[in-house]
Amino acid sequence: MTDPDGGLRRWGYGDHVAGSAEAGAQVGRVVQVDRGECDVVTAEGMVRAGSDSVRAQSEVAPVTGDWVQVTHQDDLALIGRVLPRRTALTRRDPAERDAEQVLAANFDIAGIVAGLDRPLPPGRFERMLVMARDSGASIVILLTKADRAADAAAAASMVRAVAGDVGVLTLSVRSGAGVAELRSRLGPGRTLALVGASGSGKSSLVNALAGAEVAATAEVRASDRRGRHTTIARRLVLLPGDGGMVLDTPGVRALGLTDAQEALSRVFSDIEERSRGCRFADCAHGSEPDCAVTAAVEVGEMDARRVERFLALREEIEQQRIREERRTRSGSRGRR
Numbered sequence: 001m002t003d004p005d006g007g008l009r010r011w012g013y014g015d016h017v018a019g020s021a022e023a024g025a026q027v028g029r030v031v032q033v034d035r036g037e038c039d040v041v042t043a044e045g046m047v048r049a050g051s052d053s054v055r056a057q058s059e060v061a062p063v064t065g066d067w068v069q070v071t072h073q074d075d076l077a078l079i080g081r082v083l084p085r086r087t088a089l090t091r092r093d094p095a096e097r098d099a100e101q102v103l104a105a106n107f108d109i110a111g112i113v114a115g116l117d118r119p120l121p122p123g124r125f126e127r128m129l130v131m132a133r134d135s136g137a138s139i140v141i142l143l144t145k146a147d148r149a150a151d152a153a154a155a156a157s158m159v160r161a162v163a164g165d166v167g168v169l170t171l172s173v174r175s176g177a178g179v180a181e182l183r184s185r186l187g188p189g190r191t192l193a194l195v196g197a198s199g200s201g202k203s204s205l206v207n208a209l210a211g212a213e214v215a216a217t218a219e220v221r222a223s224d225r226r227g228r229h230t231t232i233a234r235r236l237v238l239l240p241g242d243g244g245m246v247l248d249t250p251g252v253r254a255l256g257l258t259d260a261q262e263a264l265s266r267v268f269s270d271i272e273e274r275s276r277g278c279r280f281a282d283c284a285h286g287s288e289p290d291c292a293v294t295a296a297v298e299v300g301e302m303d304a305r306r307v308e309r310f311l312a313l314r315e316e317i318e319q320q321r322i323r324e325e326r327r328t329r330s331g332s333r334g335r336r
């Protein structure tokens, strides 16, 4: 494998990029996207490249973290092909219900961020866990603001109850707790993508990992601890000392699930396992006879609310699958 520049390796350049790029093409990684233009890091340095206006609607639009081929026309740099994504965080497009929106690409770890200064509804974790599972990356739950928690250990154990085999890390950028541990999971060429509500402390974590104020942060509202949507663009930040990268994202309001049936089964593997004991293979765990899931709830071996949340997410995914199918049949593309 030839690396056009040892420098790109720090940005995660490797076999999968070299192997999927066309021979002789200039490749780069999208660091930020705004208003139809991208900042792309290439072996020749940072390039500002146009994307939207000149590209056909049907082409894959570049997102932060993408590896792309850059072409040049006169003085203009343009995004050519978006190389196949290793991982991608996808949600239902809030503007176009039946379309998918890719939030970030090619990260190794999806970090689900939640602040311990606020209540932690389990349903929100489950939803984010499904999204993160569906991305194909490994996952870590990052509980921030440990210094603000009344009982950080109790909150963490509640989260562990829904996290399954996903690791939970408690951190504070004030005391520095957990930051070194998180840093140790990164390393050269590895990317951590942060997702979570506005005000949960994602950009603060970026700064803590970078050891410098590279991202803007803002106080949450005193009344309800909600964030102010401070970060407006998804951005890939290179950490010092070849320490990998962190992909900061704006806090998202809506996290509609896409066709993520398999990810759902994995996040709710406890329910899936139980359901093997149901009489009917397609049991809806409602009023069916001989339902092993409702039986487990009745004897207190399973949380009724978790089962309800599972059924609601399953229904949401099924509805989305139907909409996507309809859309595909009508000729337009599913992924953008």
Ligand SMILES: Nc1nc2c(ncn2[C@@H]2O[C@H](COP(=O)(O)OP(=O)(O)OP(=O)(O)O)[C@@H](O)[C@H]2O)c(=O)[nH]1
Pocket: 144, 145, 146, 147, 148, 171, 172, 173, 174, 196, 197, 198, 199, 200, 201, 202, 203, 204, 205, 216, 217, 218, 219, 220, 227, 228, 229, 230, 231, 232, 249, 250, 251, 252
């Ligand atoms: N006490 C304490 N405050 C923190 C910690 N981490 C973040 N904060 C504060 O929480 C507020 C929100 O942090 P941000 O990093 O801006 O949150 P964000 O997730 O990037 O928010 P958006 O960009 O709006 O999505 C800021 O006032 C931070 O100083 C922490 O570990 N302890």
Ligand SMILES: [Mg+2]
Pocket: 202, 203, 204, 216, 217, 230, 231, 249, 250, 251
């Ligand atoms: Mg932010």
Ligand SMILES: [Zn+2]
Pocket: 275, 278, 279, 283, 284, 285, 286, 288, 290, 291, 292, 293, 294
């Ligand atoms: Zn059942």
